[in-house]
Amino acid sequence: MMREFEVERQFGIKIDNIKANKGVYYLKTNKGERCLKKINYGPQKLLFVYGAKEHLIKNGFEDVDRYFLNIDGEPYALVNEDLYTLSEWLDGRECDFHNIEDVKIAAKTLAKLHEASKGYDPPENSKLKTDLGRWPTLMAKRVKSLDKMRDMVRKKNNKSSFDLLYIKSLDFYKKIGKEALRTLEESEYESLCAIAENEKGFCHHDYTYHNIIIGQDNHISVIDFDYCKREVRTFDISNFMTKVLKRCNWNMEFATAIIDSYNEESPLKEEEYKVLFAYLQFPQRYWRLANRYYYNEVNWGQNTFASKLEGIINEQEEYLNFLGQFKDKYNIK
Structure with missing residues (x-):
């Protein structure tokens, strides 16, 4: 009381x-x-x-x-x-990531949010949250941590089904993680960070279905800005795309619809596509799940962890196919 x-x-x-x-x-x-x-x-x-x-x-x-x-x-x-x-x-329903029309209006809304975020000077006494310039270091660190977690598994006497799946799949994700890091290092990431720093915009950082509320007449509200921070906008776009695409078998049609809808409101520069590709390429979901498991970050049961990992591994072919299509369509060298 x-x-x-x-x-x-x-x-x-x-x-x-x-x-x-x-x-x-x-x-x-x-x-x-x-x-x-x-x-x-x-x-x-x-x-x-x-x-x-x-x-x-x-x-x-x-x-x-x-x-x-x-x-x-x-x-x-x-x-x-x-x-x-x-x-x-706020009344309404959560955005349906299987519905391409919902996804399109969500992408457009994200572009409007990014445009409106420009010129933000945080209040006095607030703590500036930023990830600008951090991603090459973060990616390198996360690729390294995949090996650290493998060493943890090797020391275990009784290996769980998650451990066995992890060991079996590690090389694939480590390789793709290194490729993503190379893509990012060869991109215009640093200069795009400088532009973002100058524009003083921010990203939502958790732009997913339960934070996108669709009310009457397809009116969208965006909620839960707890993770918002200074960041290049391609991070938000890739994060949103991954959350949609994993539910739609990495369907290129959905990816194109997201980019086209975003571009209607705020066109991406040519050099942003390579950074976007690097984020899409990086095995963030795989790293995050393993990290949660080996460092006891969440209290899920063994079966939940193993089935989630299995789900990610089962997407490998569709995922690689998608990356190839994306690379061709957006002419990424």
Whole structure:
């Protein structure tokens, strides 16, 4: 009860009803429906996220889960040392990544978001989040860590089904990881980072189906900016593409639809395609799953891990075929 009372007091609302919903709380209040969310990072980072959303709204990109301010004008409530944010509850359905029309409007919306993000100066006392210039180092580190994890497996007496699958598939993903790093190093990545730094834009960094809410008349709202940071826009595009394509058997038609729809709003420069290709090439999902498994990052069962890894491995042929088609279509040397 104390927690609810503190939220009510700090945000100046009266809660009639509260229920947990997919990692957040749905609140029915005297001021309408609200979304209450516990934040697992500090106030400085939160101020960066808050400022980013306000910047988008100011630039005409208004359909975001805007934060309500507390009685002291801050975008959070502090309850027992935990931070909570309050935003409007947005009605609608999650974007369907199997539906090419949904995917097209989501791609267009992402382009509008990137355009509106330009010129963002984070608020005072906020912590600037940036990945600009970091990707060659990150990729090299992640390729190396694939070997480290293999060494961990070799030391185990009883190898799990995940371990055996990992050992068997490692060489394929290590090779493709090195190729992606080479692609990135041979691209105009550094100069594109300099342009992005100059433009002061940012990326959403988690642009996926459950953060793209489609309301009436195909009206899109984008939510959950927790991971937003300064970044080259091709990162967001590749991340979004991968999340769509893994659900559609790496169908080139979906990839082309995403790029064409994005380009309608904000055309990609010729040199951006090679950076985009490097991100698509890098075996991020494979590395991430192994990393989660060997460093106990998530609490999934053995079978879940093994079946997820099997799923990724089973896509190898379609994935390579897609990369070849993409390379040809966008003339990547």
